[in-house]
Amino acid sequence: MEVLICESPGTLRYGTRNAPVPGEKETLLRVRRIGICGTDLHAFEGTQPYFTYPRILGHELAGEIVEVNGTSAFRSGDIVTFLPYFSCGHCVACRQGKTNCCADLKVCGVHIDGGMADYLVVPTENLVAGRGIGLDALALVEPLAIGAHGIRRANVNSGEPVLVIGAGPIGMGAMQFARLAGADVIALDVDERRLAFCRERLGVPYTITAKEDVLTRLRDITGGDMPAVVIDATGNLNAIQEGFRYMSHGGRYVLIGLQKGDIAFSHPEFHKREGTLMSSRNATRKDFDQVVQAISQGAVDPEAYITHRVTFAAAGEAFPSWLDRKSGVIKAMVMRD
Template sequence: MKAVQIVNPHEMRVVDIDKPVLGVGEVMVKIEYVGFCGSDLNTFLGRNPMVNLPIIPGHEVGAVIEKIGEGVPEGFTKGMNVTLNPYTNCGKCASCRNGRVNACEHNETLGVQRNGVMCQYAVLPWQKIIPAEGISSRTCALIEPMSVGFHAVSRAQVIDNEFVMVVGCGMVGLGAVIRASQRGASVIAVDIDDEKLALAKRIGAAYTVNSMTENVHERIQSITGGFGVDVVIEAVGSPATYVMAVEEVSFTGRVTYIGYSKTEVSFQTKLFVQKELDIRGSRNALPADFRAVINYLKAGNCPVDELISNETGPDGAFDAMKEWASNPGKVFRILVKF
């Protein structure tokens, strides 16, 4: 069967691999759409230290159940639209013991620490198959990245009557905008691209700030009456936005980081103490986050077509990735269709 493989930095090809064999307790799915994510871009550019090349990318999936193995419980049927939970958990580490399996110390995400599913068929344990009836397989490919943003909002414990600043309006950041606005917060979206900010406003942001053309601090102070924001969710992963989060959050506020900087970050650590901040990380997503995204998408209010920047087949994946690498700020999601 066909698969897309990143061979070396800046080198991608279509390869033939064996079709997987269905086992006990497993489900075979026919892959219909797979999204390229930021980790795939970093792998392509040679900036992902967690990847051993060559690797098949892909963990943002829209698929259809093809076959069901023995020992799979009821509730899964052939032809059902599904997405996949792409993470593993060992069940023994501190995170797993505490019920936070999304942050398993030994997690292996599809397409990162192990081969992904940018191919025609995949076999996974039934526990990793997430039914998404009522949602097209194309839209299903957006569920995983959006769920990462939803999870960050849960980590930040966002409630109504709060100002929440979301820094970065890519797919994950937009997920955070949606979820925070669902919870009744007043969301301030920050990005350097006016088109992304306009979309953020359409899906729930009350305010937008272009950090390239506006003074972020002055705008935040004006919007919040001089208090600063109650919560910052950082979805970029740059030193500048890491520092911005701590500076713009209010006294006794909460900062949740999704992105991680590839270089060291210098903080005025006195702000941690003076403001008595809660600073948290947010990694991957939990099953409840996937379900919340599915419920949101079923409502039909998501501008799905605006979130899909490009759609191509396996043979066009290399060109699509090169185009993204040349202008990363203008892409939400690239989908590869099988």
Template sequence: MRAISLLEPEKFSHVDVQAPASPGPGMALVKTHRMGICGTDLGGYLGKFPFFGYPRIIGHELGVEVLEIGEGVGNVSVGDRCSIEPYLNCGSCYACRRGATNCCQTNQTLGVMCDGGLCERFVIRADKLHASRTLRYEQLALVETLAIGCHAVDRGDNGEGDHVMVIGAGPIGLSAIEFARLSGAQVTVVDMVESRLEFCRQTYGIENLIRFQSPEQVSEEVQRITGGDRYAVVIDATGNPHSMTGAMHHVAQTGTLVYVGITNQNLTFEHATMHKPEMTIKASRNALPTDFARIIRLIEEGTIDTEPWITHRVSFDNMIAEFDSYTRPETGVIKAVVDVSGEQQ
């Protein structure tokens, strides 16, 4: 069976792997149709993502078709089109018992800690499948990205009308922007790449856009936009330690800073920076099952339009040759999607 494996940083290879057996109880055999390439995949490719293991068949943003179901499966049927919730939680640890399945102590994320969906077929727990009768595989492949931003905004817990800053307008930042906008927040976006800021203007009508040039320049813009209040919630989606530390200076008194980007480097700051405003600092990891159901409904209703996000499409056979270009902002990539099956949506 065909698959693509990331053997080590910056080295993909086409590989043959054993075809999966029929699914056992509670499991489903699925066929991968579309796979979204996200920041985690790019970080794994560059050797910068802390949870990545090699060699690895990547792929956790997936639009799949159910081919066969095991005994006791009732939430999906053969032929269903599904998005995959790729966080394989244990169900029994402290976090799982509290309903925080996204923070399972022994979580295995598809395509990161264990092999993912950049292959023809694989077996997955059926409870991780979220079906839609109307969405295309391409749309279903973007649900997981949106879920990350949805969860990050929920972690920030802003009120309607609050000033919310999102730093980093890559796919994860865009997903946070989507849900901050839906919450009724006054959204400001910060990025170093003008084309990404222009995307936010054209797609979402956001006018508070800051192209990062220096910390002092950003601080001046923050003062102007918020009237000196700064931001009730700041969401940093960069994974850049300098940005993540600097983000603290934009949080309002009693405000919240949410780190949804990940770095394997140390963050260093003066304690007074967070103590003086009585700042709350939160991490945001993965997403919850309810996020997936909500997002599928919002796309089905037309509240969320995924079409502007997909700037690059590539075939399974050509992915290795094209992948490196997706690491460079000058290529204009927002979201690249791999056509794994070569079949129509």
């Protein structure tokens, strides 16, 4: 089968591999859609901390079942997505149902080869039924689930001001699920075009560009309280460190984004707020189910995010251009028959 391999940072090439064979309790998928994620772009750049090379990228996937090995409610021909986080099932995190942060986690397309290929084998227990959702939207369940998980971690209450820093697809997902939780959503980004998208397409009532006086704007918007929840979806060290100053007294700060360095913040400022700092890693089945339901009900429309579409044959050449903000990319989708 044909694959697109990231040989090393900056190098993508097409190659061939033997088609995988599903083992016990595994399912063989024909890959139909591959969403391109910031993680894929950062892997290509060499700035994502969990990558080794060579690696076949791609974890935002929709596929068609070719073969299920073992008993399952799924059948060949079913359209599905799946949780691309392959957990061990017995570590301390897995025993608590936190399979998203398994101590021995293998993320498909990160720690092990992913879906930039004709076929892929996945654990049958990770499959998520398509429930009539289109292939494009189905491939975007995973990035939306990351945002939904961050909002779940923050335990967002109705009426709370929630600041989401970073208006990429992950931040946009967090905004949408914060809005569904009844929050007053505030988006902060450097890119005015993306903020316009948040206002016009996602119904975000407040947006702030990074070059404004952010503290003053936040005070104005929140009546002096400041955001009860701050979500980082940038993975940018400066943005993350600034974010501590935006949190209300008694507030929560959730890091969805990831970067390679150490974080420094003022202990007295954090302490006087009795702040809560947490990371939010991947997502759980509960998050996937919530996203699938929200898409089925029309509460979120991930297809609005898709700005670029390419064939698998053209993906290798187009890939580097998506690193450039000037491309206007929000979400690129690789289409397959």
